Amino acid sequence: MSMIKFGLGVPTGTEGMMYPVPYASPAQAVELAVRAEQLGFDSVWGNDHISTQQYVREEFTEPPRFYDPMSYMSFVAARTTTLKLASAILVMPFRHPVMAAKQLATLDQLSNGRAICGVGIGAYREEFEAMWPDRAMHRGRFAVEYIDALHMLFTQRRASFNGEYLRFDDIESFPKPVQQRLPILSGGNAEGVRRRAALQCDGWLPACLSPTEIAFGLADIHQIAEAHGRSLDDFDVAPQLSVSLGRTKEDAIARFDRSQLASHMRSLATTTLKDQQGGDVVERNLIGTAEQIIEQVHRYADAGVTTLSALLFAVNTVDETLDAMQEFSETVIAPIRAATRTGGAA
Secondary structure (H helix, E strand, O other): OOOOEEEEEEOOOOEOOOEOOOOOOHHHHHHHHHHHHHOOOOEEEEOOOOOOOHHHHHHOOOOOOOOOHHHHHHHHHHHOOOOEEEEEEEEHHHOOHHHHHHHHHHHHHHOOOOEEEEEEOOOOHHHHHHHOOOOOOOHHHHHHHHHHHHHHHHHOOOEEEEOOOOEEEEEOOOOOOOOOOOOEEEEOOOHHHHHHHHHHOOEEEOEOOOHHHHHHHHHHHHHHHHHOOOOOOOOEEOOEEEEEEOOOHHHHHHHHHOOHHHHHHHHOOOOOOOOOOOOOOOOOOEEEOHHHHHHHHHHHHHHOOOEEEEEEEOOOOHHHHHHHHHHHHHHHHHHHHHHHHHOOOO
């Protein structure tokens, strides 16, 4: 197995969704990222929400705290040295691409080339409609234009764009990113997401897919890329998964079922995960004993996964998260890396 990378999902927009309200203060959110680097995680991944979803308003009396992922990552950059700083995902309709490109290039400069940009159309249409109540948009076609615009703004001295949804003229945006090509990953599970990954992006960032489903999706991506003469060198396959470690598999499943994270996944039954709710949640995540999770990581790697991004732990407090991160580091990450270096089995 090649050296798979491990990323932590950080609480930029998780209260009321993956975790209860309240969950993490700004200081605690930063502490989780700093601790992730110390524990050997390779990256942190922040999600992106603007307004509270209706189901969250109905469940909690207090509103959740949603932090801007770009501002958060810039602060974390100053507190870390090697940690990759990623979005999972940056919701494209929330920001004009000229502003998003400026924020991402600045983050890449401040972090000396550690930025990664996962992009998507957003799981909750209600947020888009709250921001743009009078704007009709085919979000898939908008996404194609948006990714093209980011590439132009990252590379061209003066960039202009005239599309169906996006228009800007003679933008000279400097400094450019430190990285020669700042990685853009296509976030989501749908067919259009895979097509954008194949033709425009540097990776694929799905959510809660089994190793078999990852292999199927990756084969589709390679087929599309090959048909258009594109080579997918250094292509990052980075699924977002949940983690529940237990003394037994049954203990791990029970722990997962008690978590806010399980409730959140059920909330996505009609959107991001609408085709997967009848399947086995254990097969689509990292749930079990450390030995069973290591075996599952091997299956993901064999399917083509290069990064386990935005890992979310099935716990309900920051202290529990820190404990779960340490246990995962010691019982999963460390054995896998030791085995990879020696060529043995973890």
